[in-house]
Amino acid sequence: xxxxxxxxxxxxxxxxxxxxxxxxxxxxxxxxxxxxxxxxxxxxxxxxxxxxxxxxxxxxxxxxxxxxxxxxxxxxxxxxxxxxxxxxxxxxxxxxxxxxxxxxxxxxxxxxxxxxxxxxxxxxxxxxxxxxxxxxxxxxxxxxxxxxxxxxxxxxxxxxxxxxxxxxxxxxxxxxxxxxxxxxxxxxxxxxxxxxxxxxxxxxxxxxxxxxxxxxxxxxxxxxxxxxxxxxxxxxxxxxxxxxxxxxxxxxxxxxxxxxxxxxxxxxxxxxxxxxxxxxxxxxxxxxxxxxxxxxxxxxxxxxxxxxxxxxxxxxxxxxxxxxxxxxxxx
Numbered sequence: 001x002x003x004x005x006x007x008x009x010x011x012x013x014x015x016x017x018x019x020x021x022x023x024x025x026x027x028x029x030x031x032x033x034x035x036x037x038x039x040x041x042x043x044x045x046x047x048x049x050x051x052x053x054x055x056x057x058x059x060x061x062x063x064x065x066x067x068x069x070x071x072x073x074x075x076x077x078x079x080x081x082x083x084x085x086x087x088x089x090x091x092x093x094x095x096x097x098x099x100x101x102x103x104x105x106x107x108x109x110x111x112x113x114x115x116x117x118x119x120x121x122x123x124x125x126x127x128x129x130x131x132x133x134x135x136x137x138x139x140x141x142x143x144x145x146x147x148x149x150x151x152x153x154x155x156x157x158x159x160x161x162x163x164x165x166x167x168x169x170x171x172x173x174x175x176x177x178x179x180x181x182x183x184x185x186x187x188x189x190x191x192x193x194x195x196x197x198x199x200x201x202x203x204x205x206x207x208x209x210x211x212x213x214x215x216x217x218x219x220x221x222x223x224x225x226x227x228x229x230x231x232x233x234x235x236x237x238x239x240x241x242x243x244x245x246x247x248x249x250x251x252x253x254x255x256x257x258x259x260x261x262x263x264x265x266x267x268x269x270x271x272x273x274x275x276x277x278x279x280x281x282x283x284x285x286x287x288x289x290x291x292x293x294x295x296x297x298x299x300x301x302x303x304x305x306x307x308x309x310x311x312x313x314x315x316x317x318x319x320x321x322x323x324x325x326x327x328x329x330x331x
């Protein structure tokens with residue numbers, strides 16, 4: 001029975017419609033999305049590992065970058081494994097509890113990422129516009145508390161709408177979610193009751209999180225641009241801009257797709273094309289994050305080279321030790 005459902009025929013599972021118009025391309029899409037998922041995990045895990053292991057990267061910018069990579073790992077893992085399994089199975093079902101859990105963690109992690117992107121823009125503003133006060137303003141304690149606030153800022157506000165969705169009565173005969181995961185619009189469309197108030201609540205919450213964080217980000221980069229334009233030398237301006245261009249690329253993709261999907265009064269009325277835009281937030285942005293930050297940043301590249309060199313040297317040393325041990329045994 002669905003939680004709180006007053007109907008005797010409450011659903012116990014949903015059917016995920018998946019990506020529309022697949023025809024005979026399921027195997028090819030499975031291979032593509034699996035490769036993207038593995039690359040996303042590998043890239044973000046490498047960033048988390050190198051930021052935690054290399055002392056040269058123990059700065060606020062890389063601390064927040066490590067948190068962003070953690071969010072990307074979790075966000076993609078909430079959506080993509082189930083999507084991949086549905087490519088290879090005939091039954092695209094998901095239990096009611098798993099659907100609600102997927103709904104909650106997707107929006108919790110997404111909201112946390114918006115807040116973290118805003119914090120990262122403020123961090124760049126302080127580093128560029130207030131370099132003398134930056135070490136004091138963004139010390140270790142402050143960074144930890146701010147990062148924790150970002151995680152909690154996504155964790156708590158999403159709880160209420162999730163409970164409200166879980167308590168909705170759903171029609172068993174219409175339990176097909178027109179998406180590849182349990183998104184808000186497609187779920188509300190299946191409810192056997194008027195969901196206008198819930199849609200309005202979702203719109204208000206999404207607007208508060210997305211628009212407020214976007215305004216903070218825009219204000220921070222506006223001040224950065226003004227400050228950089230005052231730098232007399234061209235090389236100085238280029239160096240200042242290079243520290244935040246990668247962040248701007250990620251922000252543009254993430255905010256653009258999210259505003260299209262969620263900052264509108266009614267989400268359930270136009271869900272047929274949402275899956276294509278959702279691919280940006282669940283596949284493209286998490287994949288690009290590690291490559292944008294790592295390949296465009298010399299300090300990260302140097303740290304990765306040193307980490308790989310240490311790993312290879314450690315494996316080679318273990319191999320030589322094993323050979324020496326085997327020779328002693330043979331004697």
